[in-house]
Amino acid sequence: MVAGMWIRSTMTYRASFLITLFTNFCVTFFDFVAILLMFGQVKGLGGFAFAEVALLYGTAGTAFGIADLTMGSLQRMGARVRDGSLDTFLLRPAPLLAQIAGDKFALKRFGRVAQGLVVLIWSLCLLDVAWTPLKVLLLPVAVVSGAVIFGAVMVVGASVLFWIQDAAEVTNSFTYGGNTLLQYPPTIFAQDLVRGVVYVVPLAFVNWLPALYVLDRPAPAGVPEWAAFASPLVAAVLCGVAGLAWRAGVRAYRSTGS
Amino acid sequence: MTSHIEPFIELENLEKVFTVRRKAAGLFRREKSEVRAVDGISFAVERGEMVGYIGPNGAGKSTTIKMLTGILTPSGGRLRVAGIDPARERTRLAQRIGVVFGQRTTLWWDLPLKDSYRLMHRMYRIPDARFRENLDRCVELLELGELLDVPVRQLSLGQRMRGDIAAALLHDPEVLYLDEPTIGLDVVSKARVREFLSHLNTTQGTTVLLTTHDLTDIEQLCSRVMVIDHGRLMYDGKLSGLHAVGESERLLVVDLERELPPIDVPGARFVRSEGPRQWLAFPATASAAPLVAEVAAAYPLIDLSVREPDIETVIAKMYGGTRDERRESLM
Ligand SMILES: Nc1ncnc2c1ncn2[C@@H]1O[C@H](COP(=O)(O)OP(=O)(O)OP(=O)(O)O)[C@@H](O)[C@H]1O
Ligand SMILES: [Mg+2]
Secondary structure, three states, rough: OHHHHHHHHHHHHHHHHHHHHOOOOOOOHHHHHHHHHHHHHHEOOOEEEEEHHHHHHHHHHHHHHHHHHHHHHHHHHHHHHHOOOOHHOOOOOOOHHHHOOOOOOOEEEEHHHHHHHHHHHHHHOOOOOOOOOHHHHHHHHHHHHHHHHHHHHHHHHHHHOOOOOOOOOHHHHHHHHHHHHHHHOOHOHHHHHHHHHHHHHOOOHHOOHHHHOOOOOOOOOOOHHHHHHOOOHHHHHHHHHHHHHHHHHHHHHHOOOO | HHOOOOOOOEEEEEEEEEEEEOOOOOOOOOOOOEEEEEEEEEEEEEOOEEEEEEEEOOOOHHHHHHHHHHOOOOEEEEEEOOOEOOOOHHHHHHHOOOEEOOOOOOOOOOOOOOHHHHHHHHHOOOOOOHHHHHOOOHOOOOOOOOHHOOOOHHOOOOHHHHHHHHHHHHOOEEEEEEEEOOOOOHHHHHHHHHHEEEEHHHHHHOOOEEEEOHHHHHHHHEEEEEEEOOOEEEEOOOOOHHHOOOOOOEEEEEEEEEOOOOOOOOOOOOEEOOEEEEEEEEEEOOOOOHHHOOOOOOOOHHEEEEEEEHHHHHHHHHOOOOOHHHHHHOO
């Protein structure tokens, strides 16, 4: 319903709608071509074979895509906090988070999910792995948990905007930057960075740990093997943290003087 | 069931403190300071009342309303609307209140009014029959018929304001908060809005709390007025009672046969003279009759008239004007 309204309101500026649609399509398409070219050139990365890197890329990309599809609008909330237009949302009988998340719906975000899924499926076709039922189950669980982890980090990032409206750049580096990081094997990064991604901002649970288990490779940073299955747990804990941060943020909201 | 005993809106020592940082000397040094926007306000409003909430710029009116709706979380004190703590249960309260900010629309900027209303319909889960009935009534009384297909961004200020008022009422709120609903409206639009609000209050029994800088709004609509300044409640009562509190004075304009020295009668104060005409001030709460009799008995009188104190003057004085300023404005 709301999405329908959005499309209608966008259609009122018909020309700009078509241009947006076209550019979004082009951006997504060229992104995709760039990835294919990259994979075509690089035979392996940090001791990981081409198909293995593709698995990392696909899982991170899909998880991030889903999170961005649902929560991507949050990063633009800083302006609303600054100019006080959040007031209107706070008057309505629906949870604020849901309203902001559904505020601006961008078609290009579907492109991101599709792109991640294509690479993921493609890598699964190429991979030469001894599949076990556990591995087959782990993969979708990891992708869904990964999406939730990214979503929770986005919510925490958005909560910070209630205090510091210009913080979007910093908080985006955790999500967009994290996504880029996770698309490559942990072996190519400095150990300290990898440790940070495991123990501080636990993005490693999005795909690194589960995917490494699937690939029968040792987990990085001295993490025990069972950690590969801890993604749902990490996702749940992060959701709790995100909920608390968001609440504190809303309570700190100060509107504007006029 | 407690709502029958408790007042509908109840504030107890409500406070809102904003911490503001100011750039101080030096590049990175910043000074923190506190703005006590609402500084310990207590009042209660019963169901069905229509209350005016007035005060000078920056008094804390909008801040109070934002706390009443749950937009802002109070820094201290207690607050209940329909038995609900607004900041805690904001979404539940939203079903029961309607809000109009004169300065800011709650409508969807790019959508025609009609579509905004349809979204409200969904969002507030208004029963179809109620929705149709309320919309028809608002469209008729606020004369929105021709505007329904116009995108909100194309509406004029007065049209948008009427659209906003209708939007705030579709879900049958028990209380309507209006923050400067007549700001920037022409005389005709103001009259229409006032008439609508008064109709709403009498027919639907909706509780109304409104802030305004136009005292005519208050005079025509509100039986009760609250005056705040610097975040504190200065007055709460009938509009007419403001005269007593404000020590306001009425003026007796006396035309004498010829120029005479200042009239000196008990109970009145000489203000000024201009040839044979003299101005006397006396308390607004006192009767004019004995004064008139005394002046008539002692002086050669041609004509006289009583000038009522201007409510704006009274309030301006309450807003912290000095005695001298008042004397000037009385002339
Ligand atoms: N978001 C904010 N941050 C800092 N200070 C604020 C904020 N909102 C309001 N204030 C301060 O609180 C005080 C009260 O503001 P408020 O908007 O409630 O006044 P008001 O009575 O509505 O005034 P007006 O008649 O001008 O609308 C002012 O001093 C204002 O500067
Ligand atoms: Mg205001």
